[in-house]
Amino acid sequence: DLAAYAHQEVPFERLVEVINPDRSMSRHPLFQVMLTLHNNPSAPFRLSGVEVGTQRVDTRVAKFDLLFSLRESYAADGRPGGVEGFVEYSKDLFDEATAERVAAAYVRVLENVLAEPGRPVGRIEVLDPVARHELLVSRNDTEHEVPATSLPALFQDRVAAHPSAPALVYGDEELS
Known part of the structure; x- marks a missing residue:
């Protein structure tokens, strides 16, 4: 839309000043x-x-x-x-492997759109099958053994295993 160029001469700093978004100085404002x-x-x-x-x-x-x-x-x-x-x-937010995965996902989206332009957006594959399985299955496998015991019993077991360890820490104070 050519109307987007109507105020192109307005400096970016002025735009941020007028919009005045909530922001952190460590991040881009918009x-x-x-x-x-x-x-x-x-x-x-x-x-x-x-x-x-x-x-x-x-x-x-x-x-x-x-x-x-x-x-x-x-x-x-x-x-x-x-x-x-x-x-x-x-590099404060991403490592190289993560950036490469994001780039690969973007390429995968483009390939999906080119292969089937009429595909609904919600059906476009972003993740490869291995990453999809990792995210949806491996990282969501919450099935594990839970001991049939109470919190007080677990606390007593911990005290017996480490009798001199502090039981409570608050600031510089410790209670045992």
Whole structure:
């Protein structure tokens, strides 16, 4: 919608000031996950006698919790050639394996949508079968033996096993 550009000159800082959302200074004020799609062919940049190219600069600082940055590539004749990209993530929130799983899930969603565009959103597979089983079955297996005993009996057993351990700790005070 072109109306989205009506106030594009308003600085982001001013927007945050006016909206004044509840926020933590350690997080982005309006959103935590960003998706960018660069879908315009690059204009050739030439300098006489100089080889010109692009190079991604790794700042080692994530501006958002997660950033998916995608770029369409084009064949020499101008036809779309595919999509490539990267995921940038906050190391305070995610480890590399988790970021890779999130990226793989995103690719799986795209593959599902391309394979069956009419599929209802609720039926799009996000997780691979192994991850789905892990989440829905393995981590939810709550069946285990529970001793047929009372809390006072468990307390007495613990006291007998560790008679000198504190029974209650409050601040710097301990009761045994």
